[in-house]
Amino acid sequence: xxxxxxxxxxxxxxxxxxxxxxxxxxxxxxxxxxxxxxxxxxxxxxxxxxxxxxxxxxxxxxxxxxxxxxxxxxxxxxxxxxxxxxxxxxxxxxxxxxxxxxxxxxxxxxxxxxxxxxxxxxxxxxxxxxxxxxxxxxxxxxxxxxxxxxxxxxxxxxxxxxxxxxxxxxxxxxxxxxxxxxxxxxxxxxxxxxxxxxxxxxxxxxxxxxxxxxxxxxxxxxxxxxxxxxxxxxxxxxxxxxxxxxxxxxxxxxxxxxxxxxxxxxxxxxxxxxxxxxxxxxxxxxxxxxxxxxxxxxxxxxxxxxxxxxxxxxxxxxxxxxxxxxxxxxxxxxxxxxxxxxxxxxxx
Amino acid sequence: xxxxxxxxxxxxxxxxxxxxxxxxxxxxxxxxxxxxxxxxxxxxxxxxxxxxxxxxxxxxxxxxxxxxxxxxxxxxxxxxxxxxxxxxxxxxxxxxxxxxxxxxxxxxxxxxxxxxxxxxxxxxxxxxxxxxxxxxxxxxxxxxxxxxxxxxxxxxxxxxxxxxxxxxxxxxxxxxxxxxxxxxxxxxxxxxxxxxxxxxxxxxxxxxxxxxxxxxxxxxxxxxxxxxxxxxxxxxxxxxxxxxxxxxxxxxxxxxxxxxxxxxxxxxxxxxxxxxxxxxxxxxxxxxxxxxx
Numbered sequence: 001x002x003x004x005x006x007x008x009x010x011x012x013x014x015x016x017x018x019x020x021x022x023x024x025x026x027x028x029x030x031x032x033x034x035x036x037x038x039x040x041x042x043x044x045x046x047x048x049x050x051x052x053x054x055x056x057x058x059x060x061x062x063x064x065x066x067x068x069x070x071x072x073x074x075x076x077x078x079x080x081x082x083x084x085x086x087x088x089x090x091x092x093x094x095x096x097x098x099x100x101x102x103x104x105x106x107x108x109x110x111x112x113x114x115x116x117x118x119x120x121x122x123x124x125x126x127x128x129x130x131x132x133x134x135x136x137x138x139x140x141x142x143x144x145x146x147x148x149x150x151x152x153x154x155x156x157x158x159x160x161x162x163x164x165x166x167x168x169x170x171x172x173x174x175x176x177x178x179x180x181x182x183x184x185x186x187x188x189x190x191x192x193x194x195x196x197x198x199x200x201x202x203x204x205x206x207x208x209x210x211x212x213x214x215x216x217x218x219x220x221x222x223x224x225x226x227x228x229x230x231x232x233x234x235x236x237x238x239x240x241x242x243x244x245x246x247x248x249x250x251x252x253x254x255x256x257x258x259x260x261x262x263x264x265x266x267x268x269x270x271x272x273x274x275x276x277x278x279x280x281x282x283x284x285x286x287x288x289x290x291x292x293x294x295x296x297x298x299x300x301x302x303x304x305x306x307x308x309x310x311x312x313x314x315x316x317x318x319x320x321x322x323x324x325x326x327x328x329x330x331x332x333x334x335x336x337x338x339x340x341x342x343x344x345x346x347x348x
Numbered sequence: 349x350x351x352x353x354x355x356x357x358x359x360x361x362x363x364x365x366x367x368x369x370x371x372x373x374x375x376x377x378x379x380x381x382x383x384x385x386x387x388x389x390x391x392x393x394x395x396x397x398x399x400x401x402x403x404x405x406x407x408x409x410x411x412x413x414x415x416x417x418x419x420x421x422x423x424x425x426x427x428x429x430x431x432x433x434x435x436x437x438x439x440x441x442x443x444x445x446x447x448x449x450x451x452x453x454x455x456x457x458x459x460x461x462x463x464x465x466x467x468x469x470x471x472x473x474x475x476x477x478x479x480x481x482x483x484x485x486x487x488x489x490x491x492x493x494x495x496x497x498x499x500x501x502x503x504x505x506x507x508x509x510x511x512x513x514x515x516x517x518x519x520x521x522x523x524x525x526x527x528x529x530x531x532x533x534x535x536x537x538x539x540x541x542x543x544x545x546x547x548x549x550x551x552x553x554x555x556x557x558x559x560x561x562x563x564x565x566x567x568x569x570x571x572x573x574x575x576x577x578x579x580x581x582x583x584x585x586x587x588x589x590x591x592x593x594x595x596x597x598x599x600x601x602x603x604x605x606x607x608x609x610x611x612x613x614x615x616x617x618x619x620x621x622x623x624x625x626x627x628x629x630x631x632x633x634x635x636x637x638x639x640x641x
Binding site: 039058120156185186187188189191193194196197198207211214215216218220238239242243252253254256259260264267268269270271274275277318325 | 414415503520521548550551554557560561575576577578581600613616621623630636
């Protein structure tokens with residue numbers, strides 16, 4: 001398709017001989033919102049940082065990351081070339097808004113800075129006007145006064161809105177969000193998520209949204225990739241993946257995050273064991289040491305099984321349609337109506 | 349729930365009826381802000397404004413609220429780490445508000461805390477065995493090694509964990525260490541402040557199960573603080589919703605969740621994203637718009 005904004009092929013990130021991200025492949029089209037979910041140590045943040053060219057020292061990325069409108073590969077591009085792309089074609093919203101902002105600079109100037117550096121506004125006066133306009137777009141009351149305030153004068157949610165204003169300043173083709181609402185309260189989170197989605201929609205920006213929260217990704221994104229042990233183990237449309245997961249890890253993750261389902265003993269559904277430290281995942285299928293369905297076959301690496309243009313999974317023992325839910329699963333209270341849980345979905 | 353008040357089998361003073369594990373009466377707490385004017389003092393911050401509730405023995409009590417609502421101040425006062433400006437707090441029927449630190453020893457034994465961030469709650473230079481034994485040392489208990497091994501087994505870590513350091517454990521395992529430490533002096537009340545907020549999804553369910561099991565087995569009273577209503581819904585029998593230093597709604601968890609009465613509770617529940625809501629088409633804009641089904 002010609003609409004492709006971000007094309008990632010065979011992305012690998014390694015430190016020394018240890019692979020942290022392995023063979024990641026995906027495409028995001030204009031206006032499309034794609035989620036990347038996984039637990040800590042799964043490699044999701046490293047994937048985002050490789051796209052941004054912000055990998056910490058000592059980590060090396062190989063493969064290819066192409067962005068529409070940029071005539072070079074982002075992997076291996078030098079800092080001069082990357083700094084022309086960053087803040088203009090690609091922008092990022094970070095998890096911690098306090099560290100993403102400069103505490104010694106008024107926020108209006110911080111927004112104007114990205115406009116002036118990339119020469120999208122001719123002079124300071126017009127950049128300032130644009131900055132106030134952006135602050136209004138992210139819903140800060142009295143944007144002109146806000147432009148003259150310092151980051152410490154804002155609450156966490158307001159700071160995250162300032163970070164979003166900076167990210168949106170140059171109408172980026174790709175907006176990368178790395179756990180943008182993890183540090184926020186629920187009502188503030190709802191507000192910021194709404195602003196992020198609207199900001200990206202208005203600009204038809206492609207979006208890569210990283211989170212460990214399944215519910216957030218389902219709310220925000222159309223498509224989702226599930227990462228574990230540095231690999232994408234399953235991907236597909238949100239509804240498909242969350243109602244009919246194929247990979248055993250996805251199934252476990254959905255089960256463990258559903259706090260309304262318990263077994264015969266009133267206990268929550270869990271995945272056994274814990275996430276190994278990065279680089280210490282088992283060979284073959286990375287999930288096999290925590291998987292109840294694992295067999296000897298899983299000692300070799302499962303191939304990617306495509307189930308659609310943007311969907312597939314890599315598992316030798318995928319969850320099948322005829323899988324009967326484990327016995328003794330109970331639902332607490334009346335859940336939201338009309339929505340199958342993964343267990344119910346399994347019944348068809 | 350299964351636990352009945354055990355009418356304090358070995359309590360020093362015999363009582364007639366079951367005594368509430370925690371009883372909070374009309375507690376307020378004001379903080380002074382630094383002066384910004386020479387002429388007049390800064391207005392005080394009212395962190396808690398007339399908070400009252402009772403937690404019977406064996407109940408699992410949830411406190412829900414967003415940052416700045418006063419829940420941490422309330423916890424500190426419950427644990428005897430801070431004093432209310434007015435009002436009173438009683439633990440097992442004994443008023444702790446006026447007591448000097450040396451007379452709070454019984455609170456330190458009866459009530460233990462589990463914190464949110466297991467990394468900053470554990471001293472990185474101490475071995476796990478010493479961390480878990482510390483409350484026992486402080487209170488002069490004998491036979492510490494045996495007790496530590498027993499505790500580490502109880503939280504599913506194995507006795508050999510005692511020789512290792514906190515950094516050698518994952519987040520979920522560290523939270524298990526915090527729980528073992530809290531259980532060491534055989535408390536009857538556990539106060540957990542956002543104990544699973546920092547954990548990965550796959551580990552969160554394990555730790556919640558562990559807390560539920562231990563509360564059952566040891567017939568503990570649990571005070572569970574969280575910003576996440578769905579976690580509280582799973583864990584607690586009763587819940588109090590805090591907003592702006594006050595309890596705006598309290599009741600059985602299921603009832604508060606299904607039929608919230610206070611507008612703030614409704615907003616809080618509406619703003620929580622869930623898989624179910626998302627798959628039935630609720631967007632971020634809907635969450636923000638105080639969505640009501």
